Amino acid sequence: MAKKLTLQVPQQDGSEREYVLEFTRSSVRQMEENGFVAQDIVTKPMLTLPQLFAGAFLAHHRFVKQAEIDRIYDKIPNKSDFLARLAEMYNEPLEALMAEPDKDAEGNVNWGASW
Numbered sequence: 001m002a003k004k005l006t007l008q009v010p011q012q013d014g015s016e017r018e019y020v021l022e023f024t025r026s027s028v029r030q031m032e033e034n035g036f037v038a039q040d041i042v043t044k045p046m047l048t049l050p051q052l053f054a055g056a057f058l059a060h061h062r063f064v065k066q067a068e069i070d071r072i073y074d075k076i077p078n079k080s081d082f083l084a085r086l087a088e089m090y091n092e093p094l095e096a097l098m099a100e101p102d103k104d105a106e107g108n109v110n111w112g113a114s115w
Contacts, residue, residue, distance in 0.1 A: 021056035
């Protein structure tokens with residue numbers, strides 16, 4: 001089951017808007033196509049951490065403007081724990097991509113090499 005974070009964001013009219021943040025294979029691929037490199041979090045955090053946060057909107061809220069994403073990020077408390085959760089979520093589609101199928105499952109592909 002995919003990991004998701006839910007944000008309840010206060011609006012100017014007093015209501016709340018809910019955002020569901022999630023990473024999918026498609027959203028991670030789009031982030032990588034746009035230049036996101038997860039290893040850069042250590043060496044380029046000012047660039048990479050905002051990209052990670054914005055990328056979490058792609059699966060369900062693709063058309064939210066960057067200014068709104070920045071405003072939401074500024075209002076998130078306990079950012080260290082929040083970003084750790086985002087990083088864990090980001091890794092989930094990558095782990096699924098590399099996961100081995102059940103070796104006894106019907107329909108598994110057989111493959112071989114000729115060298």
